[in-house]
Amino acid sequence: MTNGRKASIDAPENVTCLxxxxxxxxxxxxxAPGEIAQLGSIIQPPVALESRETLVTQGMPLNSLYAVRTGxxxxxxxxxxxxxxxxxxxxxxxxxxxxxxxxxxxxxxxLALETTFVCEIPYEKLSHLCGQSTGVCQGIQHLLxxxxxxxxxxxxxxxxxxxxxRLATFLVTFSEHFQRRGYSPYHFRLPLxxxxxxxxxxxxxxxxxxxxxxxxxxxxxxxRGREFQILDLERLKWLAESSxxxxxx
Amino acid sequence: MTNGRKASIDAPENVTCLxxxxxxxxxxxxxAPGEIAQLGSIIQPPVALESRETLVTQGMPLNSLYAVRTGxxxxxxxxxxxxxxxxxxxxxxxxxxxxxxxxxxxxxxxLALETTFVCEIPYEKLSHLCGQSTGVCQGIQHLLxxxxxxxxxxxxxxxxxxxxxRLATFLVTFSEHFQRRGYSPYHFRLPLxxxxxxxxxxxxxxxxxxxxxxxxxxxxxxxRGREFQILDLERLKWLAESSxxxxxx
DNA sequence: CGACCCATTGAGAGCATTCAACGCGTGTGG
DNA sequence: CCACACGCGTTGAATGCTCTCAATGGGTCG
Numbered sequence: 221m222t223n224g225r226k227a228s229i230d231a232p233e234n235v236t237c238l239x240x241x242x243x244x245x246x247x248x249x250x251x252a253p254g255e256i257a258q259l260g261s262i263i264q265p266p267v268a269l270e271s272r273e274t275l276v277t278q279g280m281p282l283n284s285l286y287a288v289r290t291g292x293x294x295x296x297x298x299x300x301x302x303x304x305x306x307x308x309x310x311x312x313x314x315x316x317x318x319x320x321x322x323x324x325x326x327x328x329x330x331l332a333l334e335t336t337f338v339c340e341i342p343y344e345k346l347s348h349l350c351g352q353s354t355g356v357c358q359g360i361q362h363l364l365x366x367x368x369x370x371x372x373x374x375x376x377x378x379x380x381x382x383x384x385x386r387l388a389t390f391l392v393t394f395s396e397h398f399q400r401r402g403y404s405p406y407h408f409r410l411p412l413x414x415x416x417x418x419x420x421x422x423x424x425x426x427x428x429x430x431x432x433x434x435x436x437x438x439x440x441x442x443x444r445g446r447e448f449q450i451l452d453l454e455r456l457k458w459l460a461e462s463s464x465x466x467x468x469x
Numbered sequence: 470m471t472n473g474r475k476a477s478i479d480a481p482e483n484v485t486c487l488x489x490x491x492x493x494x495x496x497x498x499x500x501a502p503g504e505i506a507q508l509g510s511i512i513q514p515p516v517a518l519e520s521r522e523t524l525v526t527q528g529m530p531l532n533s534l535y536a537v538r539t540g541x542x543x544x545x546x547x548x549x550x551x552x553x554x555x556x557x558x559x560x561x562x563x564x565x566x567x568x569x570x571x572x573x574x575x576x577x578x579x580l581a582l583e584t585t586f587v588c589e590i591p592y593e594k595l596s597h598l599c600g601q602s603t604g605v606c607q608g609i610q611h612l613l614x615x616x617x618x619x620x621x622x623x624x625x626x627x628x629x630x631x632x633x634x635r636l637a638t639f640l641v642t643f644s645e646h647f648q649r650r651g652y653s654p655y656h657f658r659l660p661l662x663x664x665x666x667x668x669x670x671x672x673x674x675x676x677x678x679x680x681x682x683x684x685x686x687x688x689x690x691x692x693r694g695r696e697f698q699i700l701d702l703e704r705l706k707w708l709a710e711s712s713x714x715x716x717x718x
Numbered sequence: 719c720g721a722c723c724c725a726t727t728g729a730g731a732g733c734a735t736t737c738a739a740c741g742c743g744t745g746t747g748g
Numbered sequence: 749c750c751a752c753a754c755g756c757g758t759t760g761a762a763t764g765c766t767c768t769c770a771a772t773g774g775g776t777c778g
Contacts, residue, residue: 297621297622297625301710303629305625307618307621307624318617319614319618319621321610321611321613321614322611322612322613322614322617322618323614323615323618327618347607350599350603350607350610351603351606354596354599354600357599357600358599360610361570361571361599361609361613362570362571363571364570364571364610364613364614364617365567365569365570365571366571366572367571368613368616368617368620369568369572371620371621372546372557372568372620373546373556374624375624375627376554376556376671378624378628379628379670379671380552380671382733383733383734413755413757414757415755415756421628422625422628423734423735424734424736425756426757426759427733427734427735429756429757429758429759430734430759433757433758631765631766632766662723662724662725663724663725664724672766672767673766673768674724674725675725675726675767675768677725678727679727679766681725682725682726682727
């Protein structure tokens with residue numbers, strides 16, 4: 221399961237957590253310098269994944285977590301009944317593989333949606349570090365707890381929103397994520413097919429297409445291939461909020 | 470925030486984690502006896518909540534987690550827009566309040582659906598214990614990770630299932646939960662109104678009613694008030710699996 | 719007895735799905 | 749070089765599921 225690739229980017233010794241552009245979103249957030257150094261000593265330097273390359277395979281025993289540095293990962297869970305679920309997407313600064321901690325087995329396959337650099341975090345060592353550094357221990361718990369609650373909210377927004385609102389929410393969320401990472405909130409790349417988006421949002425691919433078209437006709441968006449340009453973020457946010465389906469006034 | 474009630478059930482000294490009927494599902498699962506004793510020293514004896522009594526209020530700072538001993542809790546998240554979401558239900562052996570770890574604030578209100586006994590776990594002390602016992606630390610991480618993945622799967626099953634399948638899944642899940650807790654999987658009490666169930670499953674109350682009626686007509690179920698009797702669990706499981714809405718063969 | 723919550727049931731409307739056809743670009747093999 | 753398959757996206761038509769609105773009745777609590 222350990223991918224044997226060692227394609228570290230140039231100047232590996234410069235590439236520490238301290239110089240990482242997305243460190244504020246990662247585990248290191250809020251740690252004392254000493255603790256960051258400890259973490260840095262177990263986190264591997266970034267490794268490149270090509271587009272479509274798989275990082276871990278569903279069912280394999282937990283070996284490492286992976287911090288995304290650039291690019292994007294998706295987690296695909298295949299069910300008995302052959303259905304494919306895209307249960308989550310990982311952007312720079314996020315840590316993939318944490319769903320495996322509970323059972324010790326990766327519950328889904330992680331694969332790169334575009335060229336992606338990830339930092340491997342051997343779980344064994346991280347777990348050991350937990351016993352020494354309360355900061356690290358709490359950092360992991362905070363991340364997990366936060367994700368859990370986010371997921372609960374996401375569930376309900378998806379359940380109660382129309383397809384229009386789901387797409388709008390999806391786009392706004394990405395816009396905000398990119399903004400938080402220092403990129404433009406108005407222009408970004410989503411290396412996902414319409415099928416992927418549909419799968420992630422619980423919609424059919426055709427519906428995704430229709431709504432994307434509609435939004436483009438309404439001058440809210442401009443899509444060329446996988447490049448998304450948001451022309452009217454305010455209105456998109458408004459759509460995300462207000463075109464829900466909620467009853468009871 | 471700490472509810473001043475001290476209505477411990479009789480013989481408090483007998484009421485330790487060791488004698489707890491649902492300990493195998495709780496944090497204590499898989500810990501060494503010494504670690505259980507440590508945990509036991511910080512976990513408060515069970516306290517009774519009346520039906521509809523609130524345990525913690527949304528927005529208050531995290532103070533304690535709560536292990537459910539008997540009864541049931543629901544977590545209600547109220548959004549800006551006044552909508553009420555039931556984001557989760559807690560059965561005996563489950564630990565409520567963990568969503569608050571990430572932000573330090575309870576993201577929702579916890580309240581009892583029926584008479585419920587909970588064991589308070591002061592988070593401050595638990596967090597301190599984490600630094601001393603790797604078992605406790607890992608136990609929390611495992612629980613959180615497990616819940617996170619469960620929630621991701623739940624999201625997708627809700628998104629891709631018809632209302633019929635959602636209800637069937639809901640009932641089967643509860644049946645299994647009760648079975649795992651030593652109760653009958655065929656006959657149990659769900660202290661939820663149809664509105665609550667609808668809210669939890671993303672359905673309208675009327676739809677819940679119609680499907681419940683249909684299932685009773687088909688002799689799958691028998692409902693009297695809040696008492697549920699499952700007459701054909703196999704077929705219910707089959708419905709949960711197969712009446713999805715999935716495309717692509 | 720009236721207020722209120724909860725559940726049942728009917729009718730109509732709307733949204734999203736499925737099925738289907740088509741176009742476009744890419745890569746592959748004849 | 750061309751034919752073809754294939755993935756991806758667009759678009760139309762029809763079906764059907766679930767929602768909303770509305771009316772009704774039973775139960776409980778004051």
